[in-house]
Amino acid sequence: MNAEPLPGGPSLAAESPYSHAVSLAGDLVRTLARADIRAKDLAHGLALRRSRVISSDIDLALDLAEAVGNLHIAAVRLPSVIDRPRVVAARTAYLVKGLAYASTAAGELALQLDRVDPRGGAQARRVAQACGEATTLLDRFTTALHSPGEAAAPLTTRRRVSPAAQWLIGSAALVLPAADRARYAEEWRGELWDLAAEPRRRHLLHALRVAFHAWSTRRAVLSARRDDDGGEW
Amino acid sequence: MTLPTQLVLRAFLEEPTEELYGLEVCARAQLASGTIHPILARLESVGWLVSRWEEADPHEQGRPRRRYYRLSPDGCVSARAALARATADRNALGVLRPGLAGGAG
Numbered sequence: 001m002n003a004e005p006l007p008g009g010p011s012l013a014a015e016s017p018y019s020h021a022v023s024l025a026g027d028l029v030r031t032l033a034r035a036d037i038r039a040k041d042l043a044h045g046l047a048l049r050r051s052r053v054i055s056s057d058i059d060l061a062l063d064l065a066e067a068v069g070n071l072h073i074a075a076v077r078l079p080s081v082i083d084r085p086r087v088v089a090a091r092t093a094y095l096v097k098g099l100a101y102a103s104t105a106a107g108e109l110a111l112q113l114d115r116v117d118p119r120g121g122a123q124a125r126r127v128a129q130a131c132g133e134a135t136t137l138l139d140r141f142t143t144a145l146h147s148p149g150e151a152a153a154p155l156t157t158r159r160r161v162s163p164a165a166q167w168l169i170g171s172a173a174l175v176l177p178a179a180d181r182a183r184y185a186e187e188w189r190g191e192l193w194d195l196a197a198e199p200r201r202r203h204l205l206h207a208l209r210v211a212f213h214a215w216s217t218r219r220a221v222l223s224a225r226r227d228d229d230g231g232e233w
Numbered sequence: 234m235t236l237p238t239q240l241v242l243r244a245f246l247e248e249p250t251e252e253l254y255g256l257e258v259c260a261r262a263q264l265a266s267g268t269i270h271p272i273l274a275r276l277e278s279v280g281w282l283v284s285r286w287e288e289a290d291p292h293e294q295g296r297p298r299r300r301y302y303r304l305s306p307d308g309c310v311s312a313r314a315a316l317a318r319a320t321a322d323r324n325a326l327g328v329l330r331p332g333l334a335g336g337a338g
Contacts, residue, residue, distance in 0.1 A: 019295035026289075034251060126247070183300075184270070190287075190297040191255045191266065209267030216271035224278025 018082050024141040025079045028134055032072040035102070035130035039065040042109075042123040049117070057112045061120075064105045064127065071098045071134070078141075088145065095138055103131040140197070160196040165207035172211035180221050234319050237264055241272050242312045245282070245302075249309045252301040254287075273302055281308030 043065040046058050074095055081087040106128035113121035169192055173185035188210050195203050244261035245253065258273070259266045276282040287299040304312060 023294050023296060034248065186297050187255065187300040190299045193296045194256050206267045209265055213268055213271055217274050220271045220274035220278060
C-alpha cells in the first residue's frame with residue numbers, strides 16, 4: 001500500500017523562527033483559558049453555595065480565580081511581544097511565578113475542600129492540573145524561543161516526526177472512504193506532530209495504534225452514512 | 234456502550250462546552266493515543282459530538298491543523314443519560330454478580 005501525499009505535508013518548512021513558540025503560546029492561552037473558566041466557576045459556585053458565610057477557602061478560591069484570570073491575560077499578550085526578548089523574559093518570569101502560586105493555591109484549596117465539599121475539591125484539582133499543563137507549555141515555549149535548534153526543529157514535521165510513523169499514518173488513511181481520507185489524514189498527522197517532542201518510538205506506537213484502529217474508524221464512518229443501526233460502540 | 238466510549242464521554246462532560254482535540258481526549262480519558270478515532274467518528278455520526286478544524290493556517294503555524302471536538306447540546310443531554318444508564322446497568326450487574334462489578338466475593 002502506497003501512502004499518497006497528504007495535504008499540508010512536506011512543505012511546512014519556511015516559516016519564521018518564532019512559529020513554534022507562537023504555536024506553543026497559543027496552546028498556553030487555551031490551557032489558561034480553561035483554568036480561568038474552572039477557577040471562576042469554582043469561586044462563584046462556592047460563594048453561591050455558602051452565601052453569608054466567610055471562610056478561608058472562599059477567599060482562597062477568589063484569590064485563585066483572580067490570579068488565573070491575570071495569568072490568562074498575560075498569556076494572551078505573549079505572542080505580540082515575541083520578538084522583544086526583554087519584554088518576553090519579564091512576562092515569562094511573571095507567568096512562571098504566577099503559575100507556581102496558582103498551582104500551589106489550587107492544590108491547597110483542593111485539600112481544604114476535600115473535607116467539606118468533595119465536588120469543589122475535584123474542581124480545584126482540575127485547576128491545579130491545568131496550571132501544571134500550562135507550566136509545562138511555558139517551559140517548552142521558553143526552550144523554543146531561546147535555543148534556535150529547538151525553535152526551528154518543529155517547523156518541519158519530516159525532521160522531527162519519525163518517517164515510518166508518517167508513512168503508517170498515510171497508509172492508515174487509505175483504508176478510509178475516499179471522501180473522508182484527506183480529513184482524517186490531516187487530523188492524524190496533526191496529532192503525530194504534537195508528539196514530535198516525544199521519543200520516536202512513541203510516534204511509531206501512536207501510528208501503529210491509529211493504523212490498527214483505522215478499520216474501526218472506517219466502519220464508524222460508513223455506518224454513519226448507512227444508518228445508525230444501534231451497534232456496539 | 235463500551236468502557237472506552239464511556240471514558241471518552243466522561244472526558245467531554247468534565248467541561249461540556251470545551252473543545253478538545255484527539256490527544257487531549259486521550260489524555261483526559263486515560264486511553265492510549267491513537268485509539269479513540271473510531272469512537273469520535275461514531276459519536277460524531279450520531280450527532281453527540283461536533284467537530285471543526287482549528288482556525289489556523291498550517292503554513293503559518295508550521296504544523297498541520299488540529300481537529301477540535303465538542304459535545305453538541307443534544308449530545309450533552311444524551312451522553313449524561315447514557316452514562317447514567319451504563320452506571321445503573323453496572324450497579325445492577327454488581328447486585329447479581331458482585332465479583333464482576335468489583336464488589337466482595
